[in-house]
Structure formats: C-alpha cells, structure tokens
Amino acid sequence: MTDKTITTLLPSLIHRIGSDNTKKSKLVALECGCEIKRIRRSRNWQITGNENSYKLLSERLKLSEPDAMQFLIRKIDDKLTTYNDKLERIEDKLKRLVLKSPNITLAELMQITNCSITEARFARFDADSF
Structure with missing residues (x-):
C-alpha cells in the first residue's frame, strides 16, 4: 500500500x-x-x-x-x-473508537465515521462482547 x-x-x-x-x-x-x-x-x-x-x-x-x-x-x-x-476498514475504525472511549454514543460514532446505525450497533455489540 x-x-x-x-x-x-x-x-x-x-x-x-x-x-x-x-x-x-x-x-x-x-x-x-x-x-x-x-x-x-x-x-x-x-x-x-x-x-x-x-x-x-x-x-x-x-x-x-x-x-x-x-x-x-x-x-x-x-x-x-x-x-x-x-x-482502515470501517468495522476496525468503529471497534477502535468504541474500545478507546466506551461511553461514546451511537450518534457520535455515526458522525465521526459516516457509518449507518446498524454498523454502529454491531461495533458496540462486538466491543461489549470483547
């Protein structure tokens, strides 16, 4: 790359x-x-x-x-x-942001990464189970 x-x-x-x-x-x-x-x-x-x-x-x-x-x-x-x-892949970026600041809201995730609410929810779920 x-x-x-x-x-x-x-x-x-x-x-x-x-x-x-x-x-x-x-x-x-x-x-x-x-x-x-x-x-x-x-x-x-x-x-x-x-x-x-x-x-x-x-x-x-x-x-x-x-x-x-x-x-x-x-x-x-x-x-x-x-x-x-x-x-950086959007999933990796979302996961990194959630792990970095666990209290981040879905709206903030969507604003920072321009992702959908579904992607933000999956990232939150993956980080919580991690």
Whole structure:
C-alpha cells in the first residue's frame, strides 16, 4: 500500500513560507523521495510522494525549521491522517473508537465515521462482547 502516490495541494506556497524556504523544502523533499513542484504557471504548488516519503519529509521539516515550515508540515500531516483513515476498514475504525472511549454514543460514532446505525450497533455489540 505504500507505493501509492499521494498528492497534496499547497495553495500560495511562496506567499505563505517565502521563496527561500520553498527552495529549501524542495531540496529536502527530493532527498526524502517527494517532489514539490509548481502547478503549471499558477501560484499554487503541489507535493507528490508515497506514504513513507511523506512521513520522512514531515520529520525532517520538523527537525530543521519547524516555525518557518509550519504551513507545509501541517498540510503533510493532515494528508497523512486522512490517507491512513481511508486505509482502515470501517468495522476496525468503529471497534477502535468504541474500545478507546466506551461511553461514546451511537450518534457520535455515526458522525465521526459516516457509518449507518446498524454498523454502529454491531461495533458496540462486538466491543461489549470483547
């Protein structure tokens, strides 16, 4: 699953982190196996890479210049979170949420995971019997 390419849009990157920081982040991204490039002739940029290279890039940016690269780090971490949520099966996610907080209501489960009430009830039943 780690060979899938992930793409994250970075609107107005130069305006947010500056030209010098953009150049530095491009070099760090290449070392990590990602690519930061401009979308055509617009002011918008994008970053592409796989899951492992995203994690490595995020760690490297946090170590080097966390304040200057805050926008870029936040975008990468948000994308990794949503990507990992999509990989997890809905049943596993429901079970994890119920085990993590046993007092969670069915409505909260449905809101967090966009599942049906039947799926939420099954998850509650499975967690109670576990």
